[in-house]
Amino acid sequence: MTKPKIYFIDVTNRDGVQTAYLGLSKLEKTMINIYLNEMGVFQSEFGFPTTRHETLYLQSNIELAQKGILKPLRLGGWVRATAKDVETTFRLVPDIKHLNLSISTSDQMINGKFKGKKSKDYILMMMIDALETAKALGAESVGVNAEDSSRTDMDFLIKYAMTAKEHGADRIRYCDTLGYDNPFTIYKAVKTLAENVGIPIGIHCHNDLGMAVANSVAAAMAAIDSGQDAYINTTINGIGERTGNADLVSTILAVTKSKGFMEQYPLGSPIDLTKAWRMAKFASYAFGVPIPINQPGVGGNVFSHASGIHADGVLKDPYNYELYNFTELGRGEPELVETGTRICSGEYSGVSGFSHIMGEMEVSFKDADEARKILELVRYANVEAQKPLVQEELLFIAKYPQIAKQLLTLKPLDD
Numbered sequence: 001m002t003k004p005k006i007y008f009i010d011v012t013n014r015d016g017v018q019t020a021y022l023g024l025s026k027l028e029k030t031m032i033n034i035y036l037n038e039m040g041v042f043q044s045e046f047g048f049p050t051t052r053h054e055t056l057y058l059q060s061n062i063e064l065a066q067k068g069i070l071k072p073l074r075l076g077g078w079v080r081a082t083a084k085d086v087e088t089t090f091r092l093v094p095d096i097k098h099l100n101l102s103i104s105t106s107d108q109m110i111n112g113k114f115k116g117k118k119s120k121d122y123i124l125m126m127m128i129d130a131l132e133t134a135k136a137l138g139a140e141s142v143g144v145n146a147e148d149s150s151r152t153d154m155d156f157l158i159k160y161a162m163t164a165k166e167h168g169a170d171r172i173r174y175c176d177t178l179g180y181d182n183p184f185t186i187y188k189a190v191k192t193l194a195e196n197v198g199i200p201i202g203i204h205c206h207n208d209l210g211m212a213v214a215n216s217v218a219a220a221m222a223a224i225d226s227g228q229d230a231y232i233n234t235t236i237n238g239i240g241e242r243t244g245n246a247d248l249v250s251t252i253l254a255v256t257k258s259k260g261f262m263e264q265y266p267l268g269s270p271i272d273l274t275k276a277w278r279m280a281k282f283a284s285y286a287f288g289v290p291i292p293i294n295q296p297g298v299g300g301n302v303f304s305h306a307s308g309i310h311a312d313g314v315l316k317d318p319y320n321y322e323l324y325n326f327t328e329l330g331r332g333e334p335e336l337v338e339t340g341t342r343i344c345s346g347e348y349s350g351v352s353g354f355s356h357i358m359g360e361m362e363v364s365f366k367d368a369d370e371a372r373k374i375l376e377l378v379r380y381a382n383v384e385a386q387k388p389l390v391q392e393e394l395l396f397i398a399k400y401p402q403i404a405k406q407l408l409t410l411k412p413l414d415d
């Protein structure tokens with residue numbers, strides 16, 4: 001038997017975008033998928049297939065995957081565990097291959113949300129129905145989520161996971177929806193679950209008590225100690241509901257750099273951490289949320305030293321006071337900030353300014369007609385983003401105008 005491993009399922013484009021006061025344009029979501037793919041993340045939970053305004057974005061990204069542009073990243077949708085939602089999913093996004101089905105399993109939520117209208121048996125029935133529908137409609141992999149696992153009675157959680165396994169689920173997702181666990185409780189819970197059910201474990205942790213990364217690491221240990229693969233859920237810069245999720249870069253650092261960890265708990269596929277800096281900066285810009293100065297890996301102060309003993313030590317040998325090197329995170333390149341005249345893209349951009357911006361990136365167009373078409377797409381992207389596009393976004397539109405067009409098309413109330 002091959003040794004079980006750790007994989008990452010990033011949920012920025014699902015949990016991140018459902019965060020209050022925050023959001024991403026469809027182009028920004030696409031860029032996030034591209035960054036995740038470049039980094040070597042296993043799967044992106046890329047959106048909500050039953051949500052009408054996501055349809056063209058989801059289809060476009062699947063098309064990018066089919067063309068080999070978003071490869072080997074897996075694109076997985078999140079849906080409620082009802083057969084009806086699964087049917088809607090395959091009607092709106094017929095080529096979707098990977099799904100996570102979610103339903104609440106704790107007494108608190110079953111009683112508190114469904115107000116006595118749904119019993120535990122009914123929850124199991126809904127999940128089976130949704131799961132079988134997903135498999136019948138062509139899903140290649142289906143993860144089944146137990147929302148509020150940390151407040152779910154363990155006997156029921158085992159029964160739920162066992163039922164999911166018997167009906168073809170590929171993974172069970174242990175969701176610490178409220179960030180209620182600590183590393184010791186989640187280790188025990190995931191170990192019990194994995195040992196009793198024998199199924200790969202998804203791990204979804206929130207940061208309400210400041211332990212999302214620690215809990216993810218502990219839960220991954222538990223899964224692997226029980227002979228099962230661990231699929232850790234993360235978001236870029238930890239952006240997610242309320243206090244957020246396990247930060248992707250912090251979690252990668254934790255499982256690759258913490259004392260003696262990686263030798264026992266290896267990664268399932270190589271991660272290119274040198275993409276971290278650009279990716280975190282992009283997500284920060286796209287969400288409009290600054291990166292905290294002390295954020296692991298990508299914060300402003302991670303490689304800064306002021307006090308005498310530390311500065312002297314780091315000058316002699318960085319490893320005196322730095323656990324990892326900035327180049328490992330893709331840092332170290334100088335960043336030029338224009339302090340004079342600036343031309344940026346906008347929803348009312350004209351040909352002259354646009355050609356100037358593209359010329360600076362050494363992009364040329366075959367004729368004025370082509371330039372105008374790309375400019376029109378850039379304008380629409382700006383309508384959605386409401387902030388100037390970054391170079392990578394402009395290059396994406398210039399390179400894949402047809403996909404960009406599809407991505408930027410919104411058709412409200414169109415049946």
Ligand SMILES: [Zn+2]
Binds near residue numbers: 015177204206240241
């Ligand atoms: Zn969540």
